Amino acid sequence: MVDTSKKRPVHRNIHVSDIVSYRLPPAGIVSILHRISGAVMFLLMPLVIWLFDTSISSEVSYGSFTAAFTAGIGFVPGVLVKLVVLGLIWAYLHHFIAGVRHLWMDATHSVTKELGHSSAIVTLASSVVLTVALGAKLFGLF
Incomplete structure (x- = not known):
């Protein structure tokens, strides 16, 4: 007797060494980046509060704010x-768009x-395009 039943896929946990070979769909990438971007914003909140x-505060403090981007902060270069x-x-941008x-x-x-696939592609593309545009402004390209 021949077994004609369809083989069911075997799902397993992904080990760290499998990450390179595993192809995550765009929606999964957006989901993971959404979590990473939230963590980055949370961890850098003290810097954001200090910059704001x-x-x-005053004209003098605004001068030190702009100097942070040219001369740096302490030993950290601009x-x-x-x-x-x-x-x-x-x-x-990524956290907001996602x-x-x-x-x-x-x-x-x-x-x-x-x-889900198409909206994930739009999310990834728009966050990168907007970041490049604002980064060009930040680095003085226009």
């Missing part, structure tokens, strides 16, 4: 400050595989 406080702020810009995507999908009950 320094920028609005380019590194700009890169950290660029990381914060990406984290905010959050709007999640809210939109929840509100419209749009949970098809195709729509």
Whole structure:
């Protein structure tokens, strides 16, 4: 007697060594990056609060705020400050756009595989394009 039943897929936990070979769908990438961007914004909240406080306290403190991007902060060079702020810009933009995507999908009950794939691609592309545009402004390209 021949077994004609269809073989069912075997699902297993992914080990750290399997991450390179595992192909995660775009929706999964957006979900993981959404969590990472939230953690980045949370961990860098003291820097954001300091930058905001320094920028609005007085004219002298605003001068030290702008000097942080050119001369740096203490032993940290200005380019590194700009890169950290660029990381914060990406984290905010990605977290915001992915959050709007999640809210939109929840509100419209749009949970098809195709729509999840296409909205994830739009989320990734728009967050990268906006980050590049704001990064160009941050680094003085225009």
